[in-house]
Amino acid sequence: MSIKINRYKCGYCGACVGVCPSGALELVETWVEANDCCTSCGLCAKICPVGAIEVNK
Amino acid sequence: MKEMYDLIVVGGGPGGAIAAKNAAELGLDVLLIEKRQEIGDPVRCAEGVSKICLSDHIEPDPRWICADLTGSRIYSPDGTMVEMSEEMSGGEVGYVLERKVFDRALVDQCARAGAEVRVKTRATGLIMEKGVVCGIYAMYLGEEYEIRSKIVIGADGMESKVGRWAGIDTSLKPTDMETCVQYLVTNIDIDPQFCDFYLGNEIAPAGYLWVFPKGENMANIGVGILGSKSGDHRAIDYLDKFMRDVYPEGRIIEMVYGGVPVSGPIEKTVSDGLILVGDAARQSDPITGGGIINAMEAGKIAAEVAADAIKKGDYTTDTLNEYETLWRSTIGKEIEYSLVVKETFIKFTDKDLNHLAQSLSNVNFYSLSLKDLLYALFKANKKLLWDLRGLFRDVVNNNFEFKYKKNQFD
Ligand SMILES: Cc1cc2nc3c(=O)[nH]c(=O)nc-3n(C[C@H](O)[C@H](O)[C@H](O)COP(=O)(O)OP(=O)(O)OC[C@H]3O[C@@H](n4cnc5c(N)ncnc54)[C@H](O)[C@@H]3O)c2cc1C
Ligand code: SF4
Ligand code: SF4
Numbered sequence: 001m002s003i004k005i006n007r008y009k010c011g012y013c014g015a016c017v018g019v020c021p022s023g024a025l026e027l028v029e030t031w032v033e034a035n036d037c038c039t040s041c042g043l044c045a046k047i048c049p050v051g052a053i054e055v056n057k
Numbered sequence: 058m059k060e061m062y063d064l065i066v067v068g069g070g071p072g073g074a075i076a077a078k079n080a081a082e083l084g085l086d087v088l089l090i091e092k093r094q095e096i097g098d099p100v101r102c103a104e105g106v107s108k109i110c111l112s113d114h115i116e117p118d119p120r121w122i123c124a125d126l127t128g129s130r131i132y133s134p135d136g137t138m139v140e141m142s143e144e145m146s147g148g149e150v151g152y153v154l155e156r157k158v159f160d161r162a163l164v165d166q167c168a169r170a171g172a173e174v175r176v177k178t179r180a181t182g183l184i185m186e187k188g189v190v191c192g193i194y195a196m197y198l199g200e201e202y203e204i205r206s207k208i209v210i211g212a213d214g215m216e217s218k219v220g221r222w223a224g225i226d227t228s229l230k231p232t233d234m235e236t237c238v239q240y241l242v243t244n245i246d247i248d249p250q251f252c253d254f255y256l257g258n259e260i261a262p263a264g265y266l267w268v269f270p271k272g273e274n275m276a277n278i279g280v281g282i283l284g285s286k287s288g289d290h291r292a293i294d295y296l297d298k299f300m301r302d303v304y305p306e307g308r309i310i311e312m313v314y315g316g317v318p319v320s321g322p323i324e325k326t327v328s329d330g331l332i333l334v335g336d337a338a339r340q341s342d343p344i345t346g347g348g349i350i351n352a353m354e355a356g357k358i359a360a361e362v363a364a365d366a367i368k369k370g371d372y373t374t375d376t377l378n379e380y381e382t383l384w385r386s387t388i389g390k391e392i393e394y395s396l397v398v399k400e401t402f403i404k405f406t407d408k409d410l411n412h413l414a415q416s417l418s419n420v421n422f423y424s425l426s427l428k429d430l431l432y433a434l435f436k437a438n439k440k441l442l443w444d445l446r447g448l449f450r451d452v453v454n455n456n457f458e459f460k461y462k463k464n465q466f467d
Contacts, residue, residue, distance in 0.1 A: 011099070011312060011313070011314035012099065012314075013101055013313075013314035013315045013316060014101075014214070014215055014216030014315075014316065015215070015216075015234065015236055015284075015314070015315065015316030017215075017216035017218075018215045018216050018217070018228070018229050018234060018316050018318065019228060019229050019230065019231060019234060019284065019316075020228065021228050023218070023221050023228070026218065027216050028092070028179065029092065029093060029094065043230075043231060046231055046284065046287055046288060047231055047234060047236050047284045047287060047316065048236070048287075048291070049236040049237055049238045049287070049291055049292035049293055049314045049315070049316075050238065050291060050292075050293045050314060051291050051293075
């Protein structure tokens, strides 16, 4: 899995969770957790309003 | 926490709180869980709400009202301004809320109605037996629990998982979500009774920028752009540019990020033992992004249907489908109309938007109803708005009433 979330930039809004097609993300209070269902599709990185996510395809 | 309830509501936002309150009032044994430590915080909202329907759910209280609005102004890309004031919206416009306090007041109501409330309690999965939802797995202070119920209401907002766990695909494509950043800005000169909307592809591609007053010198200033337009420039970049250009003296005292579903109704909002409400059911308005009132309306309907089902002892999709029918024939209709408008709107160029605004410059708004306004718009811009002709026909023929939507944000 090659998704990196910059937790210092993230504002725990959950937008990335809402678009993840594989349900790999979860917003747990003030941080986002990713599990290994991630397919590196990159949608979460695209939607993040501040660019806190990096996905290496 | 007990091991069994009539109803478990997941999510302590407006949808969940109203569902739990109404269900408790109807005599159900209700548990409401909220994963966050504090109800309503962090805020993910511009906090604008129309007055219509609000008092069906809660008595307006100055403790959570920051501004009482008398009108709104819409700015097209070239700066043409269209003003709509109280007179034209029928004397009732909207409030800007303090959602931290508002959301808590709603949950307070539901607790007083008899529901059990647990914060810092996160649903982590559904208990399913032969495809039927019969409770949740939850984590409270790091401990795992299994809690059973006859029905579960998923009111877990935009990042909803409850529907997905039951096999309802609620994931949103970037074209189905507005990605937003907002600042609470102080030290600025604004009109405390007017909310402003700015349109344009340079300002907010396929979205809009808003300035909602929160008192004399304070406002929520935010922008939402369509997810598919986000990339090199993100919501935060558009907002920062606007702040530099228009409010350089403003001081930011809070930051809010968020995603608003603008997909319109999803195919299915119930399954055996499960009902979805509010943002979890994608019931926010596709044009404005407003979802507070819709979530509350849906929560109320869901509670009533759940109470009937429990009385009958039948929690199957067949019985719960009553919820589908009821919400789709009320709020669902407006959402569908808004979706058609949104699909048209996102294709507009800045020139088109200027054109629309200019065609209203000679219109006397004080004597117009919203219906007349739409009609005037259509008459002057037939070619541009041709895709919406069905909607205008319905509006003019009164087949479609703006029951919930007497102004811009809901
Ligand atoms: C930037 C922005 C501006 C907006 N502006 C407006 C506006 O001006 N007017 C308007 O009407 N609407 C606005 N909205 C939309 C509005 O905020 C939502 O439509 C509304 O809050 C939906 O209510 P809800 O109860 O469905 O969900 P939410 O209010 O999102 O509540 C869901 C709750 O569920 C909790 N939850 C999630 N998962 C779990 C879990 N697994 N276990 C336990 N709890 C969980 C969450 O923590 C949250 O508290 C805006 C949204 C954004 C992002
Ligand atoms: S979309 Fe960005 S800011 Fe929002 S929760 Fe995900 S990583 Fe954080
Ligand atoms: S890259 Fe795609 S699959 Fe992976 S977490 Fe992001 S949205 Fe989900």
